[in-house]
Amino acid sequence: MATRKPNAKERILETASELFFQKGYSGVGINEIIEKAGTAKASFYQHFPSKESLCTAWLRSIHERSETQRAELLASPEPPGKKLASYFEQLEKFLVASHYRGCPYSNTGAVSDENCPGIVAEILNHKESTRKFLRALAAQAIPDSERAAEVGDRIFLLYSGSTSEAQNLKQTWPVRVARDAAVEMLGR
Amino acid sequence: MATRKPNAKERILETASELFFQKGYSGVGINEIIEKAGTAKASFYQHFPSKESLCTAWLRSIHERSETQRAELLASPEPPGKKLASYFEQLEKFLVASHYRGCPYSNTGAVSDENCPGIVAEILNHKESTRKFLRALAAQAIPDSERAAEVGDRIFLLYSGSTSEAQNLKQTWPVRVARDAAVEMLGR
DNA sequence: CACTTTACAGACAAGTCTGTCTGTTTACAT
C-alpha cells in the first residue's frame, strides 16, 4: 500500500481552494486539507511553508483566472453595455453555483489577522485590479476619461455590494439590481 | 480579595462587543473575553449558554442602536438628499474611527458556520432593515413608489459595497464615491 | 543497478478552543 501518487502539490492546492472558498480560511485546518487531498502532512510542508502561504497561492491562482477572463471581455467586439451586463450575469451564475459564498477575497480579509501581510497584499492587488478593469470598461462607453473613471468606481462599488448582499441574504436580486444600475450608468 | 463586582453580564457584553468587532467572531475566544472583562468563566456561562448566543446578543444590541439613529434621521426635517449624504458621512467617520473594520454583520457572516441559525437570522434581519430604511429615505424624495424602491435598493448596494471596499483597501474614497452616486440617484 | 526526488505514514510538541464542574465568597433582602 501507500501507493505514491504524483502531483501532491496540485492536489493540495485544488482541495484547499475548494475548502477555503466554501468554509472560509479560518474554518479549515491543515489536517482536513491533507486528509481530503489524500496526502501526508510532511508532503504538505514540503511544498508550502505555512498555511498562510497556501492561502496566498490560492488567491493568486483565482486572480490569474479572472484576469484572463477580463482581458477577453475587454477585447470582445460587443458593445460595452452588453459586456457589462454579461459580467454581472456571470457573477450571478457564480454565486448561485457556489451557494452564495460571496467574494473569496473579502471573506478572507474579514478573518485574516493584520499580521498576514501576504494575504492582505493579495486582496489589495485583486481589488485594485477589479477597479481598473471596470474603469477600462466604462471608458469604452464614456469618452470623457475623468467621468469614465468616476463611473467605473461606482460600478465597482455596485459589484462589490451586490456580491456581499447576495451572500448575506442568499438571494440573487442584488446582482440584477446592480446590473441594471450599472448599465444605466454607462448609458449616458 | 476577589472583590465581587456587579453587572458581570454587562461587562462581558461590552468587552465582547469591542473584541468581536475588532478581531472578528472567530478570532476571539471565550478565555480572552472573560479575562479582559474581569470575570470568571463560570460567570460567563451563567449568563450566556454559548459563545454563539453572546454573538447574537452583540449583534442585536448594535442593531437596536442603529435602528433608533435611522428613525431619527427619517423623521428629521432636512431635505432627503442632505440626510442621505450625512448618512454616508456618518459611515465614513465610523470606518475611520474603527480602523476600517467594515460591517460587523457581513464580517460575522463570512465566518460563522451554516449551523449557527441565530447569527444568520440576526444578519438577515439587520440587512433587510437597512434596505427598508434606504427605501423609505428614497421615498421621501421620489414620488413614484416603485421607482423609489428600486433606487433605495441601489443605494443599499452602494452603501454595502463602499463599506466592504473601504475595509479591503483601507481608504475612504469608496464612501465618498458612493455618497455622490447615491445623492445623484435621489436627485431625479 | 544505484541514486535522487517525491510522497507516504504517523507520532509528537505545544498550544488553542469551548464548555463543565466543584467549591468559595460576597452582597443583599427578608
Place this chain on the structure above:
DNA sequence: ATGTAAACAGACAGACTTGTCTGTAAAGTG
C-alpha cells in the same frame, strides 16, 4: 441573622490547531 442569588477562582475534559520530526516506500533517471 439567615437564606439566596450572583460572582469569584480555577481545575479539568476532550477536541482541535499549526508545525516538526523520523523513518519508509515508491517512482524516475543516470
